[in-house]
Amino acid sequence: MKMIKAIKNGFFSGKGKFLCAALFYLAGAIFAYVGLAPLRHGLHKALDYVNGATHPALNGGLPALIEISMGDKSFWTMGISLVGFALLVLLPVALFLTAGTYGLAAEAFEKPVRRFWGAASSQFWPFAALTIFNILYWVVLGIPAAFWFAGSRMIGQEHETFVTSYRLFIINMVVLFVVVVLIRNVMNFTLAQYSVTPGRGVGRNFLHGLGFAWRRFFPVSFITVLFMGLRWATVWIFAVLLSAGFSSPGRWWLSAVLLQIGWFIAAFLRVAEIRASVKYCGAFSWAEPPVEEKAPASPAHQVSVDDLSSTSL
Amino acid sequence: MRVSRMLFVLVAFASAPLLAQQVKPIFKTPLSPRNANYTMSVSLNAKTHVISGTETVTWKNLTADTVPDAWFHLYQNAFANNRTVFMRESGGQLRGDHFNGKGWGWERVKSISQVVDGRDVPLKQQFPKRDQVVMSVALAKAVPPGGQAVFHVTFETKLPKVFARSGYAGTFNMAGQWFPKLGVYEQGRGWNCHEYHANSEFFSDFGVYNVDITVPENYTVGTTGLIESVKKNQDGTKTLFCHAEDVHDFAWAADSRFLDRSETWEGIKIRVLMQPGNRNSISRYFTSVKQALEYFAAHIEKYPYPQITIIDPPEGGMGAGGMEYPTLITADASPFLPKRFRMQEMVVIHEFGHQYWYGMEADNEFERAWLDEGINSYYEMNIMDHYYGKYTSILDRLFGFSLSDMDEQRASYSRLPDTDPISQDSWKYESFGTYGGITYGKSALVLKTMENLIGKPLMEKAMRTFFQTWKFRHPYTHDFLDVFGQVAGKQNEALMRQMLETTDTIDFRVLAVRNHYVGRERGYDLTRTPPERFSTEKSKKAGKKGREAKGAYRSQVVIQRRGALVLPVDVKVTFADGKSKVVHWDGQGAYTIFHFTGSRVTGVLVDPVDKVPLELKKLNNGWSSKRNSLPAKSVGTRFGAVFQGLLSALLNLI
Numbered sequence: 017m018k019m020i021k022a023i024k025n026g027f028f029s030g031k032g033k034f035l036c037a038a039l040f041y042l043a044g045a046i047f048a049y050v051g052l053a054p055l056r057h058g059l060h061k062a063l064d065y066v067n068g069a070t071h072p073a074l075n076g077g078l079p080a081l082i083e084i085s086m087g088d089k090s091f092w093t094m095g096i097s098l099v100g101f102a103l104l105v106l107l108p109v110a111l112f113l114t115a116g117t118y119g120l121a122a123e124a125f126e127k128p129v130r131r132f133w134g135a136a137s138s139q140f141w142p143f144a145a146l147t148i149f150n151i152l153y154w155v156v157l158g159i160p161a162a163f164w165f166a167g168s169r170m171i172g173q174e175h176e177t178f179v180t181s182y183r184l185f186i187i188n189m190v191v192l193f194v195v196v197v198l199i200r201n202v203m204n205f206t207l208a209q210y211s212v213t214p215g216r217g218v219g220r221n222f223l224h225g226l227g228f229a230w231r232r233f234f235p236v237s238f239i240t241v242l243f244m245g246l247r248w249a250t251v252w253i254f255a256v257l258l259s260a261g262f263s264s265p266g267r268w269w270l271s272a273v274l275l276q277i278g279w280f281i282a283a284f285l286r287v288a289e290i291r292a293s294v295k296y297c298g299a300f301s302w303a304e305p306p307v308e309e310k311a312p313a314s315p316a317h318q319v320s321v322d323d324l325s326s327t328s329l
Numbered sequence: 330m331r332v333s334r335m336l337f338v339l340v341a342f343a344s345a346p347l348l349a350q351q352v353k354p355i356f357k358t359p360l361s362p363r364n365a366n367y368t369m370s371v372s373l374n375a376k377t378h379v380i381s382g383t384e385t386v387t388w389k390n391l392t393a394d395t396v397p398d399a400w401f402h403l404y405q406n407a408f409a410n411n412r413t414v415f416m417r418e419s420g421g422q423l424r425g426d427h428f429n430g431k432g433w434g435w436e437r438v439k440s441i442s443q444v445v446d447g448r449d450v451p452l453k454q455q456f457p458k459r460d461q462v463v464m465s466v467a468l469a470k471a472v473p474p475g476g477q478a479v480f481h482v483t484f485e486t487k488l489p490k491v492f493a494r495s496g497y498a499g500t501f502n503m504a505g506q507w508f509p510k511l512g513v514y515e516q517g518r519g520w521n522c523h524e525y526h527a528n529s530e531f532f533s534d535f536g537v538y539n540v541d542i543t544v545p546e547n548y549t550v551g552t553t554g555l556i557e558s559v560k561k562n563q564d565g566t567k568t569l570f571c572h573a574e575d576v577h578d579f580a581w582a583a584d585s586r587f588l589d590r591s592e593t594w595e596g597i598k599i600r601v602l603m604q605p606g607n608r609n610s611i612s613r614y615f616t617s618v619k620q621a622l623e624y625f626a627a628h629i630e631k632y633p634y635p636q637i638t639i640i641d642p643p644e645g646g647m648g649a650g651g652m653e654y655p656t657l658i659t660a661d662a663s664p665f666l667p668k669r670f671r672m673q674e675m676v677v678i679h680e681f682g683h684q685y686w687y688g689m690e691a692d693n694e695f696e697r698a699w700l701d702e703g704i705n706s707y708y709e710m711n712i713m714d715h716y717y718g719k720y721t722s723i724l725d726r727l728f729g730f731s732l733s734d735m736d737e738q739r740a741s742y743s744r745l746p747d748t749d750p751i752s753q754d755s756w757k758y759e760s761f762g763t764y765g766g767i768t769y770g771k772s773a774l775v776l777k778t779m780e781n782l783i784g785k786p787l788m789e790k791a792m793r794t795f796f797q798t799w800k801f802r803h804p805y806t807h808d809f810l811d812v813f814g815q816v817a818g819k820q821n822e823a824l825m826r827q828m829l830e831t832t833d834t835i836d837f838r839v840l841a842v843r844n845h846y847v848g849r850e851r852g853y854d855l856t857r858t859p860p861e862r863f864s865t866e867k868s869k870k871a872g873k874k875g876r877e878a879k880g881a882y883r884s885q886v887v888i889q890r891r892g893a894l895v896l897p898v899d900v901k902v903t904f905a906d907g908k909s910k911v912v913h914w915d916g917q918g919a920y921t922i923f924h925f926t927g928s929r930v931t932g933v934l935v936d937p938v939d940k941v942p943l944e945l946k947k948l949n950n951g952w953s954s955k956r957n958s959l960p961a962k963s964v965g966t967r968f969g970a971v972f973q974g975l976l977s978a979l980l981n982l983i
């Protein structure tokens with residue numbers, strides 16, 4: 017029930033979700049634009065004055081690239097020279113936006129914009145530390161996975177009578193999926209844990225988040241898989257099915273618009289996932305209330321779920 | 330031990346012809362000379378992947394030479410160690426498949442004898458080449474012109490781990506080039522029996538094959554020709570009796586996991602032996618084979634054999650995929666291959682095409698591989714275009730991107746377009762990439778260019794005549810050129826010869842476009858008597874529009890031809906008033922200048938309908954006075970979308 021409520025909350029409640037989605041979307045769009053600027057420049061240089069639009073053989077896109085590559089061997093090197101840079105710079109930006117989105121999801125605030133920037137700046141370094149912890153967790157998880165994949169390759173090569181390569185491929189895909197879910201579970205819920213109880217310290221929060229993701233494995237995995245599936249479905253619909261029909265030069269803008277809508281929906285789904293994770297995590301935070309100093313003279317005080325929800329939800 | 334083995338051999342050799350006599354002939358009249366006939370009795374050890382058995386080879390000497398020896402291919406010895414010609418040339422990898430360094434294969438002739446006056450005379454094996462892939466024997470009795478020799482051979486073949494066309498992968502066994510096979514005796518040249526090279530395929534004579542194959546009972550077997558009968562044995566095996574006529578090789582595949590499916594097309598049985606995991610791709614096999622059957626029936630002639638078998642190799646045996654044998658082909662499927670990516674169709678259509686260009690027109694693949702691979706790639710291109718669209722035949726708007734078969738051929742050819750000629754020994758190419766790019770890609774583009782030059786009907790007539798003249802024989806390049814010259818004319822033959830036998834290339838480009846504004850008429854009008862000054866009023870009235878008026882511009886369009894190949898080409902010229910004109914250049918000279926008077930030239934496009942796909946660079950064929958950013962935006966947008974998706978994934982990851 018809590019899980020359903022959290023998912024519903026992720027989609028429909030709270031202020032600033034569209035702001036967050038817009039920022040996520042814009043970050044991707046801007047960096048894609050910057051990263052591919054040399055490639056676009058190269059394409060324009062090669063195609064703008066060669067009557068390419070009237071040449072049927074160049075319309076498919078790939079043939080044009082083949083022709084450009086034939087004429088200019090450095091086209092690809094120059095064209096993607098900024099891609100690595102864009103990816104590198106995007107990392108801290110992604111961290112910043114993620115911190116803001118988690119912060120906004122964790123606490124109701126009258127001014128969501130101010131809250132977003134506040135959380136983004138205050139939680140940036142803790143989130144960076146948590147990401148490093150998470151990478152260590154990936155390594156721990158990745159070692160047995162790597163052994164599995166290497167072993168399965170050997171099995172595939174040497175003992176095909178026992179397990180066929182095809183079956184191994186399917187099994188490998190399942191293993192990969194499980195590994196991705198395990199990683200995503202912990203990533204989402206360690207960050208969510210910190211957002212719900214930021215004062216507890218990064219290391220302790222990471223352990224709590226890790227424990228939470230494993231203790232409540234099934235609902236947590238359900239949230240992860242649901243949003244992952246929705247995002248992939250969105251990408252498939254917009255990037256593959258819809259854009260395929262509009263690949264002619266005259267309709268490039270339609271293709272572009274459809275793809276942008278697709279990426280915006282994907283960004284919104286990511287924000288919804290963050291909100292759902294935080295809400296779900298927050299719903300259990302009463303189990304470990306913040307330690308308070310004892311005041312000898314005061315009467316006994318109990319923390320109720322209502323109290324917590326009024327402050328942290 | 331020796332006695333029992335001898336007894337087995339005698340029984341085997343004696344019983345095989347008896348079985349052969351019971352077979353109902355496939356063809357009432359032989360289609361081929363049938364001068365290399367094989368009767369074999371073999372069994373597969375499914376655990377060790379060793380095929381052992383006997384063969385009786387009956388060879389007729391069709392030449393005017395008296396032949397004192399016989400040369401055999403023992404192809405599987407190419408995989409015996411890392412010192413063989415094949416392994417040294419290939420570096421242990423072929424078509425992206427790597428040899429794992431463990432699953433070696435070999436082929437051993439245990440005994441060979443010639444039947445002379447009704448008795449077996451043992452022959453001594455010799456290995457005249459660099460490795461033991463070629464075996465020769467001095468005959469006990471030379472074969473006179475029109476005479477014949479009969480050989481009894483006992484042999485054993487250990488299949489390698491699938492790597493280059495044949496071998497095993499788990500329970501899958503692909504027996505291709507698996508038995509001691511005669512080379513081809515050529516009059517005046519002797520035995521044409523090359524080593525197994527990395528960049529070459531095979532060459533052999535036509536004949537009748539009667540083959541008994543014993544395999545475990547749970548195995549499904551697909552073979553060249555027809556499986557006439559199956560007999561279950563008491564030891565858990567079964568024996569299949571197979572029969573093929575007018576073929577020059579015999580291949581078979583066996584696997585316990587095959588799904589066996591069949592359909593027919595105009596009386597021809599299409600049998601697909603499918604890996605269970607690929608079952609959702611079976612219909613793609615049937616559809617593409619039917620398309621190829623239909624196209625060849627309409628453009629060359631109907632497939633004469635009663636059956637075509639398609640083998641689908643398993644995931645670990647993809648090195649056996651995409652290969653042709655008479656009436657049997659291996660393909661390449663995957664359950665994850667999107668329908669808009671037509672690699673599976675392309676492979677099936679290509680391999681089926683080899684039934685004509687290799688199967689029936691049996692050229693020497695060692696020395697003139699273009700005659701099968703090149704011509705077949707041309708037909709593959711035509712069939713793919715015909716059924717799947719000229720610009721979308723390989724990739725049909727997948728992720729917004731399209732690719733045609735011709736684009737693919739151009740991409741492979743363009744890497745090293747002028748290193749080697751098309752008509753050349755396969756092992757002499759600069760690299761495997763060049764061999765592929767030239768033998769497959771350039772040949773296909775040469776034929777397509779010629780088709781555009783002389784017209785499709787004449788080209789079809791030339792190809793059909795070549796096929797009908799040389800089917801069930803062994804043509805060389807000069808045979809093709811002779812037929813081509815007879816049908817298409819000597820001038821086109823000379824051009825074809827240049828394209829096939831030299832490394833000459835061609836590239837057109839727009840060298841310059843010059844628009845000269847002539848301006849209003851000044852000076853004296855000599856059409857008047859006496860000459861009068863031109864009226865300034867008349868010119869002023871024309872005003873700004875007058876700049877585009879008739880006679881206002883004198884334009885020059887300079888088209889350059891680079892490379893030694895001379896081909897005619899059309900040039901489309903567009904003018905500022907919206908009109909366009911197509912002019913023709915015969916290609917003679919290094920460049921030509923077209924002159925125009927009137928509206929200024931705003932666009933030029935050399936070869937506007939892609940008549941010269943052989944041309945090296947297409948992007949320098951066009952010029953436009955106005956910027957048109959749509960093509961770049963169209964391509965850039967799709968790349969942008971993909972990259973944005975990658976960044977989105979990164980944003981989502983944290």
